[in-house]
Amino acid sequence: MVADCFPNSEIADGHPWLEYLKKFRRRWCSLWLRDQFIAGMLTTQASESCNAQVRLFLKPKHDLDLFFIHFSSLLAEKRRKETESDYNGKQSVPYIMLEDSPILQHAAKVFTPDIFNRIQKQYLKTEPYIMETLSDTRDDGMTGYLTYMIEDGERSDERVVLVDISTRTLVCECRTFITFGVLCRHMIKVMRHLGDFGEASMRSIPDHYILERWTLEARKKVVVDVDGCVGPSAHSENDAGIGIAMRYRETTAMLNQLATKLSMAEEKDYNKWMGVLKKVCNEANKALSKTITSEDRRSIPITGLTLKEKSNPRSNGKERYKSMNEKERRRKKRVYRKGMASNEAVTPNNNTQPDDHLSDLDDTIAQW
DSSP: OHHHHOTTSGGGGOOHHHHHHHHTGGGTOGGGOTTSOOTTOOSSHHHHHHHHHHHTTOOTTOOHHHHHHHHHHHHHHHHHHHHHHHHHHHHSOOOOSOTTOHHHHHHHHHBOHHHHHHHHHHHHTTTTEEEEEOSSOOTTSOEEEEEEEEETTEEEEEEEEEEETTTTEEEETTOHHHHHSSOOHHHHHHHHHHHHTTOGGGSSOOGGGOOGGGBTTGGGOOOBOTTSOBSSOTTOSTTHHHHHHHHHHHHHHHHHHHHHHHHHSOHHHHHHHHHHHHHHHHHHHHHHHHHSOHHHHSOOOOTTOOOOOOOOTTTTSOOOOOOHHHHHHHHHHHHHHHHHHHHHHHSOOTTSOHHHHHHHHHHHHHHO
């Protein structure tokens, strides 16, 4: 590029900054990033999006206290939007443009609405593409297919897709799935062709091409460490309760799904599987009662947390917050009492002497 742009310049012989960029080209050039999963994000897209969200809640004049208050509001707003999107995705059905497509029907049940729309766009782009078989089965058991489209009488967007039907494996030259995690139009074109010609395994998206982060059930998953354990160990000193909570969450999610299916089953199937379930539960209770000791049944304290003692709300010199209605009621009572006291002071009792009236007034004032 330097030789073509600067043929008669000293830069063509070498430039420090350009040589530096070339040295680290694998960190910024998209050609060398096709083997890395970047979820379709640009280099600075994550920081720019974060800065734009923070500016809506934070200002430079905020002190440290206001910073944490507004930052908590920002997190609460992000969690609210995530929960709302998760609810809308589970309670609504996305619009399928080609209802006869088994691939789109499968994608609509598995993926979130945003990811499904991306897959549907890739699916619709396969219409003008043409597919050819390159050769017979290779030594590694994969068959090559060439996909391309005709524009202005010439081929364009030529990609080779390797397919292994036995393992339902597809590899495309564009590497869209590797970088973004979504099937590309070239792979979908081959799947459509093979599915139309009798390959039932290609009429749905293979499981290893469904990333959990893009599915509707992503938030139901639990964290598993390298040893396959769900969360921290229940017998560890630090954060012991976290592992128990995560195991409880995973167990309840699985049992809730089973209960939903059993409730909709026929009476015969319901009685059959309920008998199996009761038997399994009894065996599990007997086995676990022997392994879980009385110490394990007690609540495990979580270190690092302390409870604040209850204190008098007025002990720190601050009164509790009063509503406008309560303030208005108290003001009316004070006005009424002052009016009653003034009436008693102005209107003496005929049956009492003046000195007695003055003494009663002094007692009333001292009382108030």
